[in-house]
Structures are given as C-alpha cells and as structure tokens.
Amino acid sequence: METFDYEDVQLIPNKCVLKSRKEADTRIKFGPRVFKLPVVPANMASVIDEDLALWLAQNGYFYVMHRFEPQTRAAFVQRIHQQGQFASISIGIKDHEYQLVDQLKEMHEVPEYITIDVAHGHSDYVMKMIDYIKKKLPESFVIVGNIATPQAVIDLESAGADATKVGIGPGKACITKLKTGFGTGGWQLAAIQACSAVAHCPIVADGGVRYNGDIAKSIRFGASMVMIGSMFAGHQESPGEMMTIDGQKYKKYWGSASAVQKNDVHNIEGKQLLVPYRGKISDTLQAMQEDLQSSISYAGGRKLEDLRKVDYVIVKNSIINGDQLGD
Numbered sequence: 001m002e003t004f005d006y007e008d009v010q011l012i013p014n015k016c017v018l019k020s021r022k023e024a025d026t027r028i029k030f031g032p033r034v035f036k037l038p039v040v041p042a043n044m045a046s047v048i049d050e051d052l053a054l055w056l057a058q059n060g061y062f063y064v065m066h067r068f069e070p071q072t073r074a075a076f077v078q079r080i081h082q083q084g085q086f087a088s089i090s091i092g093i094k095d096h097e098y099q100l101v102d103q104l105k106e107m108h109e110v111p112e113y114i115t116i117d118v119a120h121g122h123s124d125y126v127m128k129m130i131d132y133i134k135k136k137l138p139e140s141f142v143i144v145g146n147i148a149t150p151q152a153v154i155d156l157e158s159a160g161a162d163a164t165k166v167g168i169g170p171g172k173a174c175i176t177k178l179k180t181g182f183g184t185g186g187w188q189l190a191a192i193q194a195c196s197a198v199a200h201c202p203i204v205a206d207g208g209v210r211y212n213g214d215i216a217k218s219i220r221f222g223a224s225m226v227m228i229g230s231m232f233a234g235h236q237e238s239p240g241e242m243m244t245i246d247g248q249k250y251k252k253y254w255g256s257a258s259a260v261q262k263n264d265v266h267n268i269e270g271k272q273l274l275v276p277y278r279g280k281i282s283d284t285l286q287a288m289q290e291d292l293q294s295s296i297s298y299a300g301g302r303k304l305e306d307l308r309k310v311d312y313v314i315v316k317n318s319i320i321n322g323d324q325l326g327d
C-alpha cells in the first residue's frame with residue numbers, strides 16, 4: 001500500500017469555471033441534515049462545550065458534543081431540542097453507557113446523531129453498542145470510531161454504522177503512536193483513501209489536520225466530514241483556560257485520553273499542550289469556507305464533490321508529523 005500524509009500531497013489544478021470563488025458551494029449533506037461546511041470541531045472537552053454546540057447548530061454547522069460529563073447528556077439533548085436544534089452527542093461502550101440509551105428512549109428524546117467514541121473502534125463491544133442503539137433509537141444516525149483499516153469499515157458498516165470515523169494516532173494531543181506503536185500517524189491521508197475505497201457510508205476524517213488546505217485533501221481522498229481538534233481549541237469560545245506567555249496568548253488543549261482529562265495515570269494516550277489564541281471561532285470558520293471555496297475553484301469545479309476528481313502528486317514522505325511526547 002502506498003503511504004502518504006497531508007504534508008506529502010499537492011493537488012493539481014484544473015481550468016477554473018467560476019467567475020468568483022463565492023460561487024463555489026461548500027455545503028454537505030451528512031446524515032439527515034445539510035451543513036455549511038464539511039468540518040466539525042472534535043468531540044473533546046477542550047474543544048467544545050454546550051454553549052458552542054448550540055452556537056454551531058444555530059449557525060448551520062455540524063457539531064458533536066463530547067461525553068466527558070456523562071450525567072449531563074440526556075438533559076442536553078432535551079434542552080437543545082427545546083431550542084429547536086438538532087442533538088448530536090457522544091457515547092462510550094462501558095456498561096453504564098447503555099443506561100443513557102434507555103434513558104433517552106424513555107424520555108422520547110432521540111438524538112439526531114450519536115457518535116460512539118472510543119480509541120479502538122474496531123471492537124466486538126463497539127458492535128454490541130451499535131446493535132443496542134439501532135434497536136432502541138433506530139432514527140439516530142450513528143457515527144462510529146475510531147478506526148484505521150478497510151476491514152474495520154466493512155465490519156462496522158455490517159454491524160449498522162451509518163458513518164465511520166478514521167484516525168488512530170494522528171491527533172496533535174495524541175501519543176498513541178509513540179506509546180503503542182500503532183495507528184495512522186504519518187499516513188492518515190492514505191488511511192482515509194483506503195477506508196473510503198470500501199465504504200458504502202460516509203467517512204469522517206479525524207485528526208492530523210494542520211492547515212485549511214488539509215480539508216480539501218481529506219475530501220479528495222474520500223472523506224465526507226473532517227473532524228478537527230487543535231485548530232479549533234484556541235478560540236474565545238473554546239473551553240480551555242487562556243494563558244499569556246511573553247505577551248502571546250494561548251489556550252490549553254488536552255487529549256481525551258490525557259491524564260488531565262482522565263484524572264488518572266493509567267492507559268494515558270494523550271497529552272496537554274498550548275495552542276495559539278485565535279479570536280472568534282466564526283472568523284476561523286469563515287476563513288475555512290473561503291479557503292475551501294478557493295480549493296473548489298482550483299479543482300475546476302463548483303461544489304465539494306468536484307474535489308474528488310482532481311489529480312495529485314506525492315511530494316515527500318513523513319513519519320511523525322512533527323509531534324513529540326509531552327512532559
């Protein structure tokens with residue numbers, strides 16, 4: 001298999017058919033709804049909270065609320081539905097997580113989207129949870145992750161997944177590749193290509209995006225939606241604490257499997273770091289939209305799908321993407 005990552009690939013332009021980049025359509029139908037952009041902030045406690053989730057929904061963006069305040073999830077679904085917005089939550093696979101599914105069913109509060117969020121998603125226990133959700137809440141669109149291989153896509157789609165989320169180890173706050181030797185770190189883009197080649201359902205590319213152009217590359221290699229953590233963690237609206245060092249502003253960004261998140265020292269596969277402060281999230285989303293419109297124009301197209309057809313070259317190869325172990 002040919003391996004490559006975001007920084008190894010350049011897409012090749014085609015003749016432009018647009019008078020203005022504003023004509024390029026970045027909308028995506030994902031599950032039951034259409035969103036302005038094929039981009040979603042990561043379902044991490046350092047990236048999203050309930051206020052940001054509501055803002056994203058109200059403004060036409062997809063969101064996935066994290067699962068690290070487990071007792072608040074049912075009330076969140078109820079509250080966001082009362083405000084006329086869609087509910088999109090995360091769930092784990094431990095025994096107590098089945099009670100949340102039961103509770104939502106009893107409350108008649110069906111989330112439009114449920115993301116099964118575990119480190120190693122290609123698992124019998126994940127398939128058991130898919131089966132349970134599909135029996136109890138069949139109207140929910142179920143996204144399942146994280147995975148790294150075509151076989152995982154095949155198995156999870158067979159088990160009922162409506163979308164699969166690809167990316168083990170490419171994240172900025174991730175140390176899985178260093179601690180376990182496993183994952184898609186250094187070949188995340190090739191993993192997206194391999195997984196999408198067998199997929200019948202949408203693929204979410206998750207982790208490793210460092211520049212807006214990586215969104216277009218993700219779409220080119222088969223993603224329908226792109227999940228991003230570090231590039232969304234530094235905003236005014238982001239949950240992390242603000243810090244000022246030598247006059248520069250930063251926000252804290254920590255992994256979901258970090259000691260900070262787990263409050264534990266066992267099975268740590270994430271770290272905490274500082275990311276530059278970036279101001280309002282609406283400005284970042286606007287810039288992402290403009291850059292993606294420009295990408296569509298370079299592709300010689302009018303809409304997102306036109307990115308799928310462009311040629312590319314591999315310009316070099318990388319392994320670790322510049323990431324390092326934390327303290």
Ligand SMILES: NC(=O)C1=CN([C@@H]2O[C@H](COP(=O)(O)OP(=O)(O)OC[C@H]3O[C@@H](n4cnc5c(N)ncnc54)[C@H](OP(=O)(O)O)[C@@H]3O)[C@@H](O)[C@H]2O)C=CC1
Nearest residue numbers: 092093094117118119120146167168169170176256257269
């Ligand atoms: N995308 C990525 O590269 C990664 C993402 N993460 C994120 O960190 C968070 C915590 O994930 P996770 O630890 O799975 O959540 P949980 O703590 O909920 O663990 C999931 C369950 O699966 C079991 N399990 C078995 N094998 C594994 C394995 N290799 N890795 C993890 N669990 C395993 C765990 O048991 P036990 O703990 O006893 O083994 C536990 O019961 C999630 O949000 C996840 O997305 C974490 C690592 C990698």
Ligand SMILES: Nc1nc2c(ncn2[C@@H]2O[C@H](COP(=O)(O)O)[C@@H](O)[C@H]2O)c(=O)[nH]1
Nearest residue numbers: 042171172174207208229230255256257270
């Ligand atoms: N191995 C780990 N991966 C993690 C952890 N927390 C989150 N993640 C994954 O990273 C992406 C975001 O990646 P980024 O490159 O955009 O910052 C996120 O969606 C998860 O899949 C962790 O503790 N360990």
